[in-house]
Amino acid sequence: xxxxxxxxxxxxxxxxxxxxxxxxxxxxxxxxxxxxxxxxxxxxxxxxxxxxxxxxxxxxxxxxxxxxxxxxxxxxxxxxxxxxxxxxxxxxxxxxxxxxxxxxxxxxxxxxxxxxxxxxxxxxxxxxxxxxxxxxxxxxxxxxxxxxxxxxxxxxxxxxxxxxxxxxxxxxxxxxxxxxxxxxxxxxxxxxxxxxxxxxxxxxxxxxxxxxxxxxxxxxxxxxxxxxxxxxxxxxxxxxxxxxxxxxxxxxxxxxxxxxxxxxxxxxxxxxxxxxxxxxxxxxxx
Amino acid sequence: xxxxxxxxxxxxxxxxxxxxxxxxxxxxxxxxxxxxxxxxxxxxxxxxxxxxxxxxxxxxxxxxxxxxxxxxxxxxxxxxxxxxxxxxxxxxxxxxxxxxxxxxxxxxxxxxxxxxxxxxxxxxxxxxxxxxxxxxxxxxxxxxxxxxxxxxxxxxxxxxxxxxxxxxxxxxxxxxxxxxxxxxxxxxxxxxx
Numbered sequence: 001x002x003x004x005x006x007x008x009x010x011x012x013x014x015x016x017x018x019x020x021x022x023x024x025x026x027x028x029x030x031x032x033x034x035x036x037x038x039x040x041x042x043x044x045x046x047x048x049x050x051x052x053x054x055x056x057x058x059x060x061x062x063x064x065x066x067x068x069x070x071x072x073x074x075x076x077x078x079x080x081x082x083x084x085x086x087x088x089x090x091x092x093x094x095x096x097x098x099x100x101x102x103x104x105x106x107x108x109x110x111x112x113x114x115x116x117x118x119x120x121x122x123x124x125x126x127x128x129x130x131x132x133x134x135x136x137x138x139x140x141x142x143x144x145x146x147x148x149x150x151x152x153x154x155x156x157x158x159x160x161x162x163x164x165x166x167x168x169x170x171x172x173x174x175x176x177x178x179x180x181x182x183x184x185x186x187x188x189x190x191x192x193x194x195x196x197x198x199x200x201x202x203x204x205x206x207x208x209x210x211x212x213x214x215x216x217x218x219x220x221x222x223x224x225x226x227x228x229x230x231x232x233x234x235x236x237x238x239x240x241x242x243x244x245x246x247x248x249x250x251x252x253x254x255x256x257x258x259x260x261x262x263x264x265x266x267x268x269x270x271x272x273x274x275x276x277x278x279x280x281x282x283x284x285x286x
Numbered sequence: 287x288x289x290x291x292x293x294x295x296x297x298x299x300x301x302x303x304x305x306x307x308x309x310x311x312x313x314x315x316x317x318x319x320x321x322x323x324x325x326x327x328x329x330x331x332x333x334x335x336x337x338x339x340x341x342x343x344x345x346x347x348x349x350x351x352x353x354x355x356x357x358x359x360x361x362x363x364x365x366x367x368x369x370x371x372x373x374x375x376x377x378x379x380x381x382x383x384x385x386x387x388x389x390x391x392x393x394x395x396x397x398x399x400x401x402x403x404x405x406x407x408x409x410x411x412x413x414x415x416x417x418x419x420x421x422x423x424x425x426x427x428x429x430x431x432x433x434x435x436x437x438x439x440x441x442x443x444x445x446x447x448x449x450x451x452x453x454x455x456x457x458x459x460x461x462x463x464x465x466x467x468x469x470x471x472x473x474x475x476x477x478x479x
Contacts, residue, residue: 008353008354008355009353009355009358012349012353012355013358013361013362013365016345016349016362016365016366017365020365020366020369023369023373024369024372024373024376027372027373027376027377028376030380031376031377031379031380031381032380033379033380122448123446123447123448124448125446128446
């Protein structure tokens with residue numbers, strides 16, 4: 001056996017490795033870029049979902065903006081108050097108030113409750129469907145139910161059940177990606193502690209709403225009249241709650257004849273009262 | 287000059303790295319969702335392939351060949367390319383932050399890319415001189431860019447179709463890649479005098 005065949009390659013490769021290693025070590029020193037040590041510290045305090053809820057392109061961009069002083073430490077909607085406190089601790093400033101938010105789909109027209117005007121067979125995307133005369137539901141502000149919000153959600157918080165998207169409040173971080181993606185603009189970002197939501201976006205009058213949905217808001221104003229705190233107003237034929245005034249008494253939910261003022265959707269099917277007639281399906285499934 | 291031109295045309299179209307040699311398929315499938323990112327990846331590959339062709343040429347003819355170590359060229363090239371990519375990344379971050387911002391996230395992905403290594407090994411196998419090696423590396427990278435950008439366009443169209451469940455995702459992407467490769471096979475009839 002010729003020992004030269006062993007030690008010559010070994011020597012050369014050790015030398016190559018050494019040269020490359022030294023070169024990189026020197027380069028790391030020479031080309032070192034001074035970065036603020038607070039940037040990685042802030043970055044580590046963030047959830048790292050890169051959801052864009054803060055208005056920056058991702059967690060890295062937001063961390064840099066915080067350190068530059070451009071952004072407040074409490075802009076991370078995904079992280080909520082804990083993250084705001086951690087970021088503020090790194091920066092040595094007051095966290096301010098970070099209100100945890102969550103997304104709510106303001107539509108209850110699932111299944112046969114909403115009348116459909118045609119059967120949609122095409123790209124499984126809400127935007128494509130809504131281009132065809134506003135989607136298959138007769139209601140112009142109903143959930144299309146093809147899951148564009150589901151695809152936009154980075155936290156797997158949304159599911160489409162029976163034609164209407166539902167947000168799981170335990171997973172939702174309130175980043176707003178779904179609200180931005182929804183072609184119907186019926187996903188709202190509300191305070192996470194808001195107990196009652198009006199799950200309808202119909203802005204047609206009661207008669208018209210009745211004609212296409214068994215549960216849509218008919219602007220009867222019962223909630224508005226019964227609200228002791230004056231937190232509910234019916235504008236544009238749909239009720240809306242001012243959460244700054246809401247005292248969470250729940251009276252609105254109990255008086256709503258359409259049962260669309262609710263606490264939470266998850267696992268709680270809307271019970272349509274016997275008095276509310278199911279609207280006639282104009283295009284029954286063949 | 288005509289020879290250089292023929293080499294470029296051959297590397298870009300006829301012997302396209304992705305569609306006829308099947309090198310670099312993982313970034314081709316992984317980073318081809320949007321034309322913009324595909325373009326970024328493509329130019330990062332052009333950049334690294336050009337420089338690595340020059341470096342590996344020097345290593346092969348100055349170190350490996352004189353000492354009879356040519357059988358170790360694969361491992362030597364992997365070492366050299368990895369070090370080169372690291373070095374380029376540091377250099378860009380310091381002196382060309384704009385370029386680093388555009389290519390930065392793609393550079394580490396290319397460190398162990400088979401297309402880059404393939405270009406280096408093909409240069410040796412074909413016996414190209416220094417100029418031809420660099421030209422081949424650059425145009426192979428351009429061919430890669432062409433393929434990945436075209437395919438990103440194809441994938442954008444595919445996002446709007448509603449295929450049967452079994453074909454969703456990668457099965458359809460691979461089928462589309464195969465069809466694109468067949469289209470590129472048309473170039474193999476091209477004859478450069």
